[in-house]
Amino acid sequence: MSSPLVCFDLDGTLVDSGPGIRASIRHAAAAVGVPEPDAEQLRALIGPPFPRAFRDVLGVDAATADAMMTAYRECYGGGAMFDVEVYPGVPDLLAELVARGDTLAVTTSKPAEYADVIVAHLGLDKYLAGGVSGAGEGVEGKAAVVGLAIAAHTGPVVGLVGDRSHDVEGARAHGLPCIGVTWGFGGRAELTAAGAAAVVTDPAEIPAALDELRR
Missing domain, CATH: 3.40.50.1000 (HAD superfamily/HAD-like)
Known part of the structure; x- marks a missing residue:
């Protein structure tokens, strides 16, 4: 067996992985003009799948969440993942x-x-x-x-x-x-x-x- x-x-x-994820979320929020998430929102966003978590935690619409996902990946995949x-x-x-x-x-x-x-x-x-x-x-x-x-x-x-x-x-x-x-x-x-x-x-x-x- x-x-x-x-x-x-x-x-x-x-x-x-908190530092790299938080930095990438902040970058994503700024890229689409969403207010910077507070500490509790950042905590809630680590773990659940994106982009759905952006909708659930930040209350943005689907199009904004998708745009945040694109910006997030630019930052995270660009090097923040190694933090x-x-x-x-x-x-x-x-x-x-x-x-x-x-x-x-x-x-x-x-x-x-x-x-x-x-x-x-x-x-x-x-x-x-x-x-x-x-x-x-x-x-x-x-x-x-x-x-x-x-x-x-x-x-x-x-x-x-x-x-x-x-x-x-x-x-x-x-x-x-x-x-x-x-x-x-x-x-x-x-x-x-x-x-x-x-x-x-x-x-x-x-x-x-x-x-x-x-x-």
């Missing part, structure tokens, strides 16, 4: 899970073309035998990218690890549990309200939380 699959969100779970750091303890966590026989995959609402470059830039790709599933043509949202990872795997799937409510919801769409992490952009209250199976405060707690899911 193939090894168990564990899916990980990227932004706010494996990496702190990112791996959270402390994450490499040790991934190495431990691989050593004990799990297959790891990234499932992110970020476009796959960016996610692939980022995980390689940070040296995380060596842990991801399950690959990187991200948004693309006809693929949008957490449930869709989780579905891609599941379809590419022939063995059992343990669940998803993420930092936002949409991670919990995306996992649930496939009948999977989600372990929430508090060091990202969501927080315990958001994750608990969404129905996370467990909420952890340190990467070192994840192996034991995954063991509970297996039981």
Whole structure:
């Protein structure tokens, strides 16, 4: 039997991508004449898929959201994506899970073309035998990218690890549990309200939380 699959969100779970994303959102807002988002709006915008998140959080119309998406990609793809750091303890966590026989995959609402470059830039790709599933043509949202990872795997799937409510919801769409992490952009209250199976405060707690899911 193939090894168990564990899916990980990227932004706010494996990496702190906040500086580059916030800078790109500010650039996008300025480019279309939208007022600069405040701190709470910026937090809410990190994680959910664009351009829908621009509509939901900022209240702009579809055409404005699409224009913001174009400007966002100019900034983010132009170099802001590299303003990112791996959270402390994450490499040790991934190495431990691989050593004990799990297959790891990234499932992110970020476009796959960016996610692939980022995980390689940070040296995380060596842990991801399950690959990187991200948004693309006809693929949008957490449930869709989780579905891609599941379809590419022939063995059992343990669940998803993420930092936002949409991670919990995306996992649930496939009948999977989600372990929430508090060091990202969501927080315990958001994750608990969404129905996370467990909420952890340190990467070192994840192996034991995954063991509970297996039981």
